[in-house]
Amino acid sequence: MATYNAxxxxxxxxxxxxANCVEERGVEILGVQEHRRVHTDQPILYHKVGGCSFITSSAWRNDAQAATGGVGLMVSPRARRALRRVQQHTNRILVADFEGNPVTTVMSVYSPTNAAPIEDVEKFYDELRTAIHHVPAHNFLVILGDFNARLGPEDAPFTYHNNTNRNGEYLSALLTEHELLAANTLFRKRMGKRWTFQDRASGMLRQLDYILWVLECPLVVSSHSTKGCCLGLSFHHNLSISLERNVLNAPPPSVQHIVPEVADMA
Known part of the structure; x- marks a missing residue:
């Protein structure tokens, strides 16, 4: 599995x-943030791209009417066959269930930036907590996301940054409350392999993207890596993890789609 702000x-x-990058690197499930594809008439859209399927909830438009945000999942043919449910929880949180033993629940999420109003950040984390609460306890939960948050060594074992910023405090509280681990902070990598984002203005490096998973789950993350994807216009690196057990099994006959009421998306 991997996550990537495109x-x-x-x-x-x-x-x-x-899609070519995903196929070449053998990624089964890629969480994608900031795809910027607007399709408000179709809350969940499937798009066939080569051998992959791109499943998205719509991006939105800012005050200048520019396309902004948008989360999705790019899945391999095997993952597509195992897909059993897709839910647009909010325009920043997409949830999908995949057949397996246990069932695998994958979320693709995109947090407001650290400079956003605190009300926006609190709303995002409240909505993410709600989404997590709805996941059955026996499911294997993985959250793939651009959290726009820095974690310091007081909150995670092996971080790129020396301190936790405001968004990182919210992320740290979420990890503690739901007994989650940030997989890419569990391995003693050299500093050059820990960052996931390069600021386009200053050139400074940041660790903002994380893959979260449940502490008590018997499935074990065996490794992680950060690699520059072949999309040259993104300043994020592709962040991936490898699991020691196969989590995708045969699919059910159909996929269930769940979208929020219009009032919930305001």
């Missing part, structure tokens, strides 16, 4: 390039 994949060529 910056944009509105152009078909960029989406195809991302």
């Amino acid at each position: 910056n944009t994949v509105r152009e078909e060529a960029r989406l195809e390039e991302l």
Whole structure:
């Protein structure tokens, strides 16, 4: 599994390039943030790209009417066959269940930035807590996301940063409350392999993207890596983890789609 802030994949060529990266690296499930594809008439959209399927909830438009945000999952043919349910929890949180033993619940999430109003950040974490509470206790939960948060050594074992910022405090509280681990902070990697984002203005490096999983789950993360994806316009690295057990099994006959009421998306 992997997570990647694509910056944009509105152009078909960029989406195809991302699918090629996924296939070449053997990624079964990729969480994608900031795809910037607007399809408000279709809350959940399936798009066939090469051998992959791209499943998205719609991006939104800012005050200048520019496409913003958007979360999705790019899945391999095997993961697509195992897909049993997709839920648009909010426009920043997409939830999918995959057949397996146990069932695997994957979330693709995109947090407001550290400079966003605190009310927006609190709303995001309240909604994420609600989504987590709805996951059955026996499911294997993985959260793939751009959290726009820095964790320091007081909150995670092996971090890129020396201290935790405001968004990181919210993320740390979530980890503690739900007994989650940030998989990419569990391994003693050299500093050059811990960062996931390069600031386009200053060139400074950040660790903002995380893969979270449940502490008590018997499935074990065996390794993680950060790699520059072939999409040159994104300043994020692709962050991936490897699992010691197969978590995808045969699919049910159909996929259930769940979208929030219009009032819930405001």
